[in-house]
Amino acid sequence: MSEIASFENKVQELKPKTKKPPMFDVILLNDDFTPMDFVVYVLKEIFNHTDQQANEIMLKVHNEGEASCGIFTKDLAETKSYEVNNLAKINDHPLISIVKPIYD
Template identity: 45%
Template sequence: MGQGQQLPSASSKEREKTSTPPLFKVLMHNDDYTTMEFVVEVLQAVFHLSDSAAERIMLAIHFQGLGHCGTYPYAIAETKVQEVCTRARKAGFPLRCSIEKE
């Protein structure tokens, strides 16, 4: 390109608009069989939470019946739910997670 020439700018119609994907909450549900220790282990392993954060969420699940584990794009939230359910079934627990749009 010669001196003084500029690259052509893309018109506003040609520019690709990027948007943030919608986010989804991963919720863990209380049950009468899954141990508190297992819930804390899963929260730490799957959601990468600290000891104190995992214990806080576990207590919310225990006392309120539901705990918010994290917020992610749909595909990641779905993968986390599947991982929790797989770990729970292997350990013999009926632990359940769900996804809710934020």
């Protein structure tokens, strides 16, 4: 009987080790042709940014050449980037977004 009690004391509860999924940044690249209003529209529609956030990001893209639209898991980042690029193409704008991995 004491062997069972001793064994039970040695058994430790295992905690599952879950890793956070790798994250990816969706970057909007500047061009000289896409209207600023369209960039704001994209940021609001695809990334759900407010008017103020969308305008701040649009100005950063315009002034610095690129800006982050948001950080997501890989599948979601790739989907959002595709939506940006597709919407721009449909509307005859050269706007491009890319996906960059974020390294810890």
